[in-house]
Amino acid sequence: xxxxxTIDLVKKYNEKNAVNKLxxxxxxxxxxxxxxxxxxxxxxxxxxxxxxISPTSGDALLLGDSIVSKPYAVxxxxxxxxxxTAVAPNLTATENLVLIAEIYGNDKKTAYAKAxxxxxxxxxxxxxxNRAKILSGxxxxxxxxxxxxxxxxxxxxxxxxxxxxxxxxxxxxxxxIEKLKGKITIILTTHYMEEAEALSDRIGIMSNxxxxxxxxxxxxxxxxxxxxxxxxxxxxxxxxxxxL
Amino acid sequence: xxxxxxxxxxxxxxxxxxxxxAFMIGFPLVVLFLFSIIGANAPESVFEVGNMAPGVxxxxxxxxxxxxxxxxxxxxxxxxxMRLFTTPxxxxxxxxxxxxxxxxxxxxxxxxxxxASIFLGLKVSINLLLALVVLIPAAALFIGIGLLVGSIFNxxxxxxxxxxxxxxxxxxxxxxxxxxxLVGGVFETIAYLLPFTHAVDAAKAAISGDYASILPHLLWxxxxxxxxxTVAIVIFKKKMNSDKV
Numbered sequence: 001x002x003x004x005x006t007i008d009l010v011k012k013y014n015e016k017n018a019v020n021k022l023x024x025x026x027x028x029x030x031x032x033x034x035x036x037x038x039x040x041x042x043x044x045x046x047x048x049x050x051x052x053i054s055p056t057s058g059d060a061l062l063l064g065d066s067i068v069s070k071p072y073a074v075x076x077x078x079x080x081x082x083x084x085t086a087v088a089p090n091l092t093a094t095e096n097l098v099l100i101a102e103i104y105g106n107d108k109k110t111a112y113a114k115a116x117x118x119x120x121x122x123x124x125x126x127x128x129x130n131r132a133k134i135l136s137g138x139x140x141x142x143x144x145x146x147x148x149x150x151x152x153x154x155x156x157x158x159x160x161x162x163x164x165x166x167x168x169x170x171x172x173x174x175x176x177i178e179k180l181k182g183k184i185t186i187i188l189t190t191h192y193m194e195e196a197e198a199l200s201d202r203i204g205i206m207s208n209x210x211x212x213x214x215x216x217x218x219x220x221x222x223x224x225x226x227x228x229x230x231x232x233x234x235x236x237x238x239x240x241x242x243x244l
Numbered sequence: 245x246x247x248x249x250x251x252x253x254x255x256x257x258x259x260x261x262x263x264x265x266a267f268m269i270g271f272p273l274v275v276l277f278l279f280s281i282i283g284a285n286a287p288e289s290v291f292e293v294g295n296m297a298p299g300v301x302x303x304x305x306x307x308x309x310x311x312x313x314x315x316x317x318x319x320x321x322x323x324x325x326m327r328l329f330t331t332p333x334x335x336x337x338x339x340x341x342x343x344x345x346x347x348x349x350x351x352x353x354x355x356x357x358x359x360a361s362i363f364l365g366l367k368v369s370i371n372l373l374l375a376l377v378v379l380i381p382a383a384a385l386f387i388g389i390g391l392l393v394g395s396i397f398n399x400x401x402x403x404x405x406x407x408x409x410x411x412x413x414x415x416x417x418x419x420x421x422x423x424x425x426l427v428g429g430v431f432e433t434i435a436y437l438l439p440f441t442h443a444v445d446a447a448k449a450a451i452s453g454d455y456a457s458i459l460p461h462l463l464w465x466x467x468x469x470x471x472x473x474t475v476a477i478v479i480f481k482k483k484m485n486s487d488k489v
Contacts, residue, residue, distance in 0.1 A: 050330045054485070072332055080330045084323040088253055090260040095253075102249040103331050131260075147327075 003028040003155055003185040004049065008058035011044050011209075018044040020209040021058070026202075028063075031177075031186040033196040035233060036206035042189040043083060045206070046157050049187070050080045062155055076104075079153035083160045083189075085140040089133035093124050093143050096132055097150050104151035118146040122176060138169035145176065156180070158188045162195060174199060193230045207237045246333055250341030257315055258345065264311045268353055272304035273360050279421075280364045297361035298447030299420025301354040301379055302440060305386035306414045308350050310406035312387055316342060316394030317402045320483075335481045343387055343473075350383035351376060366451075375450040378458055382443035385469035386410075392476035395483050418444045439468035 002025050009022040019041040026032045034042040047053045049060055051071040059066050065073040079100075087096050094115050101111035119128045122142045127135055132143060141161065148156055158177070162170040170192075177199055180186060190196050196203050197217045205213045205220070213220060213236040217229050226232035258264050279296050319325040328338070358372050366372075393405050415421055418440035424432050435441045446461035 052326060052330055072334070075330060075332045078330065080327060082323045082327050086323040086327040088257060088324060089318075089322075090257045091253060095256070099249065099253050100331070103246055103328070103333055105246075105332075151331075 001028045002026070002061075003030070004060065004062055004187070006049075006058065006060040009045070009048060009055050009060055010057045011041075011048060011053065012056040017209045019048065019055075022209075022211055024204060024211060024214070026185060026187065028185055029182045030201045031181050031188065031199055033200040033203045034187065034189045034206055035191075035193075035196050035203055035237075037237060039208075040206040040237075041209040042206055043159055044209075046080070046159050046187065046189060050078055050157050051075055052080075077153060078155045078157065079148040079151050080157040081145045081148035081159065081161055083163060085137070085144045087132040087140055087143055087147070090131055092129050092131055093135065093139075094119065094128045096143060096147055100147045101150045114150050118150050122146045123172070138165050138172075141165055141169070141173065142176070145173070149180070153184060155185045155187070158186060160189055160191065162190070162192065170195070193233055197229045205233060205236045212236050247337040247340035247344070250328075250333065250337055251344040254315060254341055255345035255349075258311055258349070261311075264307075267307045268304070268311065268349065269356055271307065272300050272353065272357055275303065276300045276357060276360055276364070293361050293364045293366045294451055295423075295448060296420075297358055297366055298375060298379070298444045298451065299418055301357045301447065302382055302418050302443045303411070303414050303420045304353050304357060305350055305383055306406065306411040308346055308353065308383065309386040309390035309393070309410055310402070312342065312346050312390030313392075313394035313397075313402040313406045314399050316391060317397060317399040320394075321398055329484060335484055338484070339391075339477055339480060342391055343384075346387045346390070347380070347383060350387065351380065354379050354383075369451070369453075371451050371453055375447045378446050378450045378462060379443065381462060381465045381469045382439070382447075385439055385443075385465060385472055386414075388469060388473035388476045392472060392479060395476065395480045413438070414440050417441060420444060439465045 004026040006022045006024045009019060010017065011019040022045060034045060036042050048055050049062065049067060051067050051074050055068065059068050062074045063077055067074055088099065091099065097115035097118050098111045101114045102108065106114060119125055122145065124139065124142060124146065127139055132140060135143065145158065145161060162173050165173065174195065177186070188199065200217065202214060202216055203220060204211050213223070215223065220236060221229055221232045224232035224235040226235055276296065280293065283292060283296065354376055358366065358375070362368055389410065390406065393402050397405060417424065417435045417438050424435040424441055442461040442464035446458050446465065449457035449461065
């Protein structure tokens with residue numbers, strides 16, 4: 001079953017195409033990574049799919065609902081962990097989680113139960129009662145992702161979730177993301193080749209606002225006749241691209 | 245309901261910052277006590293506590309505007325607001341959520357100012373409660389200024405506009421520090437074209453029991469509050485739907 005389908009999705013800024021006629025279909029339960037250099041159009045795509053900005057033209061259906069005509073129906077089903085660690089600084093980690101749970105319609109009791117579950121899942125117990133602003137970068141990032149998951153989204157957007165994290169914190173996050181695979185549809189953007197290769201079911205390579213290639217990591221390596229995934233990415237992001 | 249959840253978060257953010265509390269409550273009290281010392285040695289009636297308390301109360305609202313503007317601005321620049329824009333919260337939830345917690349804070353700030361004034365000689369009267377009610381449109385006006393400035397500028401700019409410009413405007417042009425009629429001329433005309441002096445005069449009239457004088461001043465304040473809040477809401481909603489939060 002298709003979870004996300006974009007139809008000629010376009011976003012223009014002053015006549016420059018940030019995203020140009022994007023047509024993509026992502027299956028339910030799939031972890032799909034969007035890969036590309038800076039300015040490739042990854043974040044703009046995520047912002048459109050999460051109803052944060054309106055497309056210039058085209059549309060996208062998320063579990064059947066249009067981002068153009070039914071944005072609030074879409075918003076009920078999705079959640080986003082933005083590129084920047086977006087947490088309420090003077091609230092504790094628990095309070096941040098409860099806040100998001102309540103915004104999605106949970107009563108206080110359920111919100112706290114879900115918050116405790118997230119605290120346990122993401123290893124936040126030691127800092128649960130600490131204000132978010134004093135948490136380390138890694139802990140803030142974990143909290144940010146937990147906040148994105150507490151609403152039980154059917155589709156989760158992770159915009160560069162491991163940006164700025166050290167190797168250990170990154171590996172811990174990978175482990176948490178891997179546990180979600182198959183349960184919900186995840187769209188992940190990243191600059192890290194090894195991250196996309198390790199986590200993704202399929203990868204879409206974007207360049208200059210266009211989707212240059214789509215496939216599994218192995219398929220992309222084969223099609224680019226490359227030695228490894230990084231070489232495949234360089235070849236596909238700079239050449240015409242190959243649709244698989 | 246969702247707006248209440250967001251309002252609760254905003255209350256916590258504001259009240260858990262000791263600097264906010266110090267400025268919102270402490271600074272107006274310092275000004276009040278300072279003026280009372282000056283008043284003890286000066287013949288000028290503006291330093292009489294009945295005249296001074298409403299002026300300091302209105303001056304104190306500039307800090308409410310400063311901290312509400314800073315909160316909104318920081319929410320924008322840290323992407324927290326962007327995250328919330330992807331949730332099912334609607335524009336009305338955001339606006340109510342930002343405005344609602346600040347109104348009781350402003351009323352409490354004025355109440356503390358009046359209670360402190362009682363210790364400085366202000367006569368205890370039911371009119372003090374009336375003055376608190378009369379000051380509500382002024383509080384709404386300053387909250388609107390905070391929402392407006394916070395929706396447009398970054399937190400440093402908000403600091404400059406609300407922390408420097410607005411505090412000075414509300415101090416010099418409200419009659420909080422001196423009677424603007426003493427200066428007269430263009431200064432007095434400008435002061436009475438702006439809402440600050442009217443807010444102070446309405447509260448003074450309430451405290452002194454001159455009920456007939458309240459409404460003409462209050463209408464100016466209500467007019468400004470409606471205009472500023474409307475503009476603030478329109479700009480905030482526009483930001484919500486724009487490409488750049």
